[in-house]
Amino acid sequence: MKTAVDTSNPSTLLSHFTKQLDEINRQYHDFNKLHINIDDTGQFIQVNYTNDEDIDAALTGWLKMEQVGTYLQNYQRMFCLDPNRLDRFFNMDEATAIVPISWLRPTRKRPEGIANGFIYMRQAYQGIIPRRKPISIIPNEEKGLFDIVDGNSTYFIAKQIGIVSMPIICI
Template identity: 70%
Template structure:
């Protein structure tokens, strides 16, 4: 209790301290959902609450549905800080295509739905996700724009000449528009 004084007779009046409300479990659950939508690897995060309802633990589930703890039991503020840092380090924001691609080389930026892949290689797609993450984090140079040509049968569609795996990785990340280089060769 904080002590304040009544100016009339200078007697202390005990008033409760105003405390900043703590982060809610709903806010933290929403943050976990946001991270899971932005984190495009295999692990998915979720929260566990202890029996008292005071402490939380961040757990993950991998692609084989094996669950494990990512943290010890923490208070809500600690969980909030952990999630902010986790998101900053591991999540990819699909709205910042300039973090993924070197846009200066592009001839245009097209909606991703206008592109059609011409091949799919599982290993290439897995590598493309790694390269997209590293480019986003500045570990490697940004990716080159996708090389495309006009589709011969469908108007306003383009076939991918080079960058099929990058295109598929970009779709998985949630990127809506992608830089392209229009090629005139067959």
């Protein structure tokens, strides 16, 4: 159930937009962070972002207050990844189990693989490409964990997104 927002009070509306932006910035795990600018009259808002190099750029022109909420909802639908929706990232039919991510131990880390993997994870989540296969693991009895055989980049991306459990296949 959505909470009603008092659209007649600009400060209440701004507070609501700030909460929406905080949630988007929490969910959106790329380098850009959204923020809003308010014009001198207090009637129009511009949605901007700051990238990892601290470059500030506008995402929108000046929007009326009533347009901002719709823009942010659409932005969130398009770009934010819900770490609780494993079924949006992974082909769950193939999974033999779901284990806490803390039980998994990566065996390699390739920056290029991680960068590409993030794109694939986002596209799988959005339904653009097929969902990812579960991580392939083997038990590491010495450490009491599971070593990742295939899916190391996916593991690192899942940690960035905030996924706490992963689907696995024991090989």
